[in-house]
Amino acid sequence: MTAWPGLGGSCAICRGWARGRLCSDCLARFAVVRARCRRCAIELPGGAPECGDCLRRPPPFERAVAAVDYLPPWRELIAQFKFHAGLELAPVFAELLVQAVRRAEAPAPELLLPAPLATARLRERGYNQAWELARRVGRQLGLHADASLLLRLRDTPHQLALPLAQRAANVRDAFAPEPRRRGELAGRRIALVDDVLTTGETAAAMARALLQAGAAQVQVWVLARTPRPDIGGPDA
Numbered sequence: 001m002t003a004w005p006g007l008g009g010s011c012a013i014c015r016g017w018a019r020g021r022l023c024s025d026c027l028a029r030f031a032v033v034r035a036r037c038r039r040c041a042i043e044l045p046g047g048a049p050e051c052g053d054c055l056r057r058p059p060p061f062e063r064a065v066a067a068v069d070y071l072p073p074w075r076e077l078i079a080q081f082k083f084h085a086g087l088e089l090a091p092v093f094a095e096l097l098v099q100a101v102r103r104a105e106a107p108a109p110e111l112l113l114p115a116p117l118a119t120a121r122l123r124e125r126g127y128n129q130a131w132e133l134a135r136r137v138g139r140q141l142g143l144h145a146d147a148s149l150l151l152r153l154r155d156t157p158h159q160l161a162l163p164l165a166q167r168a169a170n171v172r173d174a175f176a177p178e179p180r181r182r183g184e185l186a187g188r189r190i191a192l193v194d195d196v197l198t199t200g201e202t203a204a205a206m207a208r209a210l211l212q213a214g215a216a217q218v219q220v221w222v223l224a225r226t227p228r229p230d231i232g233g234p235d236a
Helices: 025-029 050-058 075-081 087-104 119-125 129-142 164-171 179-185 201-212
Strands: 063-069 111-114 151-152 175-177 188-198 216-224
Touching: 050 201, 063 087, 075 087, 075 129, 075 164, 075 216, 087 129, 087 216, 111 129, 119 201, 151 201, 175 179, 188 201, 201 216
Parallel strands: 063 216, 111 188, 188 216
Antiparallel strands: 151 175
């Protein structure tokens, strides 16, 4: 296993001793490499490059990369990271995502953009978990990360709280480039960075906003991908 960031201490999963926040045994057990659809990152056994949904209805982003499935223990750890100031997990999560990107051999983007938070939610939380990932991933991969180029225009209810049919409408027109910097996107290859990919509607809304502003290509890089309900994941 790769040397993980951090000093020795207690593993966030098993509470045993670890060199960083996660021990090598838990990483071997829970960070299993899975074959995934290259377009939406859903687990895809059998060697096919894309899932049936992406073949029938391709998303606006060209590629998606995910490090783990959004199942225990990652679901609980991401909640701690996202809602309870668990920023000590950021270096480990970023390392997991960097490894997934390298395995995927996705085309190198020119720019990393974190999924933005609405102003009120950012003020309440005090940080954007997507930016905490993006800036660390960018540093490791030698890519520029920018937290202010893509904006969230309005707050929206959490996608998991909504029926599937309402999720696309929930995030429609919720994102836009910073108006004074729109020209910086022209012809650029962008990777959006976020913590979790669920149905992909939020990622699609962000990708459309970037493509309409002139971006040449958009990828989505996430820490965790919600699995299909038939393998025990939440219906997202």
